[in-house]
Amino acid sequence: MSSTLLPEEQATDSHRHSKSSEMRRYGFFPGCVAKESCKELFNSTMLLADKLGIELIELTAASCCGASVVNDTNRDIARVLNARTYAQAEALGLDDVITICSTCTGHMRAANKELLESDERMNQANSILGKFGAKYEGSVMVRHLLWLLIDDIGLDKLSSMVVRPLNGLRVAPFYGCHIIRPEKVNGWESARNPHSLEDVITAIGGEPVDYAGKTRCCGFHIQLEKDGVATSMVGQNMRIAKDRGAEAVITPCPLCHLALDAYQQDAAARWGRTDLPTFHLPQLVALALGVPAEKLGLNKHLIDPRTILVERELIA
Amino acid sequence: MAQIKLDIFRYDEAVDAVPHRDTVEVDVPVTTTVLDALETAKAEVDGSISFRRSCRSAICGSCSMNINGVTGLACKTPCKSVMNDQGVIQIDPMPNFQPMKDLVVHMDPFWDKYTRLKPYLQPADRDEDHETERRVSPADMKKLVDAANCVMCATCYALCPVVSVDPSFAGPAAIAYAYRFIEDVRDGKKKERLAQINEDYLWLCAHCYACSYCPKHVDPHDRIVDVKRATIQEGVMMNHPGPRHALVVNKTIKNTGMLAETEVILGTVGRFNFRGLLKIGPQGLRMAIKGKMPPPFLKPIPKADEVRTIFESLEVPT
Numbered sequence: 001m002s003s004t005l006l007p008e009e010q011a012t013d014s015h016r017h018s019k020s021s022e023m024r025r026y027g028f029f030p031g032c033v034a035k036e037s038c039k040e041l042f043n044s045t046m047l048l049a050d051k052l053g054i055e056l057i058e059l060t061a062a063s064c065c066g067a068s069v070v071n072d073t074n075r076d077i078a079r080v081l082n083a084r085t086y087a088q089a090e091a092l093g094l095d096d097v098i099t100i101c102s103t104c105t106g107h108m109r110a111a112n113k114e115l116l117e118s119d120e121r122m123n124q125a126n127s128i129l130g131k132f133g134a135k136y137e138g139s140v141m142v143r144h145l146l147w148l149l150i151d152d153i154g155l156d157k158l159s160s161m162v163v164r165p166l167n168g169l170r171v172a173p174f175y176g177c178h179i180i181r182p183e184k185v186n187g188w189e190s191a192r193n194p195h196s197l198e199d200v201i202t203a204i205g206g207e208p209v210d211y212a213g214k215t216r217c218c219g220f221h222i223q224l225e226k227d228g229v230a231t232s233m234v235g236q237n238m239r240i241a242k243d244r245g246a247e248a249v250i251t252p253c254p255l256c257h258l259a260l261d262a263y264q265q266d267a268a269a270r271w272g273r274t275d276l277p278t279f280h281l282p283q284l285v286a287l288a289l290g291v292p293a294e295k296l297g298l299n300k301h302l303i304d305p306r307t308i309l310v311e312r313e314l315i316a
Numbered sequence: 317m318a319q320i321k322l323d324i325f326r327y328d329e330a331v332d333a334v335p336h337r338d339t340v341e342v343d344v345p346v347t348t349t350v351l352d353a354l355e356t357a358k359a360e361v362d363g364s365i366s367f368r369r370s371c372r373s374a375i376c377g378s379c380s381m382n383i384n385g386v387t388g389l390a391c392k393t394p395c396k397s398v399m400n401d402q403g404v405i406q407i408d409p410m411p412n413f414q415p416m417k418d419l420v421v422h423m424d425p426f427w428d429k430y431t432r433l434k435p436y437l438q439p440a441d442r443d444e445d446h447e448t449e450r451r452v453s454p455a456d457m458k459k460l461v462d463a464a465n466c467v468m469c470a471t472c473y474a475l476c477p478v479v480s481v482d483p484s485f486a487g488p489a490a491i492a493y494a495y496r497f498i499e500d501v502r503d504g505k506k507k508e509r510l511a512q513i514n515e516d517y518l519w520l521c522a523h524c525y526a527c528s529y530c531p532k533h534v535d536p537h538d539r540i541v542d543v544k545r546a547t548i549q550e551g552v553m554m555n556h557p558g559p560r561h562a563l564v565v566n567k568t569i570k571n572t573g574m575l576a577e578t579e580v581i582l583g584t585v586g587r588f589n590f591r592g593l594l595k596i597g598p599q600g601l602r603m604a605i606k607g608k609m610p611p612p613f614l615k616p617i618p619k620a621d622e623v624r625t626i627f628e629s630l631e632v633p634t
Contacts, residue, residue, distance in 0.1 A: 217524035
């Protein structure tokens, strides 16, 4: 897997700490949903980090990334909120900030790009951060846990750590928009033909399912806007996945997870029953790496993923 | 020269009950565009293959189609970039449209959405009452240029996942083009335009950035966000779920530093909108049973006053 560095990363790479194997401390930005309705994502991420031998240091005073909604009203506020988070990471000596949500990834990277590309915007941010004694130097790089797994751990190493391979479980990847699009903000892999999730599924012994819905939208951001639209977007994508033989879905985004897990039932009227259990990325990886299933919060999902795991003799 | 096999969707609504596919082989250089390959196929092999085209230079916007499952202008797509090892290129009509004949689709819903948003200037006064020409400064014009570059090829509309399940959404192109008039200093109908575009489900944009593949770099998503901001600044349709959602999210972040899910759901649906709350009730109940309800009240993050300082320093007074 080759990754393309964005100009922001090339520009800052020289004065960043080296990302050598002995340094495995990361700033960790869990995001609001992993702290509220998807606590099982937060917990399974921490359990996975233990298995991987990395230290995720939570930025506990960080605010919401703006979740695309602050941007809808005021771009400056969305950007400076994130500058405050980056300043906190720098103050702790952490320039690698790891996210576990596609929307956080996209919006935090967009804010960072804007700050690093313009002195005017950086100065605006720092003039406000200065009011409470903070400053952002511009050294932070925001990455998703998925990219960390591939770039820092490596697929071969990940594969060698697997103690409970998935027995060819047919898993459909669901990326979530903001981890791949727009490419000028993310650009870590092709947004039209990404394969990082497929690579991870293969590395932990599953069989990735290729289907047209994998890079499409789950509709989470418009779930309350008009009846049935987000539901139908979920139904459409899950229908395609199911028809291509998927037994389960994996997503790096808790917003996608909420939509996929909750709306398949309501989408059945238009798209037929799909009932695909949806895993958070760290849940399924942690399971393969030997974390006991009962610690992963699988009982919190509306579509119980334990049924397929029992069928596949992955759990008792 | 290379043998390129065009695997083409064939259908004539006048005679065919179901579509079929034809593979047409043409001998063209691999650097040729998909459009030129189609032209060769039509001229040399099968004159009945139908597709829209005119300028062949990404200016007219006629030849948008689905090439290997990806929508874009055929005149801007080299065969080399899309053919597989066997030299095959799959060509289909744009999704989200009703096919008419082969690669030609019924564009009416797309044009209707433009028309509804009145894509022409409506100055506040009559030209004859105006002493001078209506001037626009270079800075004001610069804001409009990107959106005005739209060639109405409908690529973004075909890519939009919201349109694919709910055609009542105006779609990216029409909203971006409406922005071009909303922000035009010569126009006098800003509020009316914003109200209409809100009626046409402005807030159904799901922020998915599928429209970021615009062949003319209009970036409709960013223009949609601009229109949303204008809606809130002008105080238009503030009692609709979209603006309510935006404001309550901002409020909870300003107060606690976090996006407080429970308050956002109640604030968007409306605390006293009993029918709306009843509708989301079953879903909430299913989540509650699984222990997946967000907490009713959130403890503010440490140093939440810093977040408030950021908001207060940057909020535009309304």
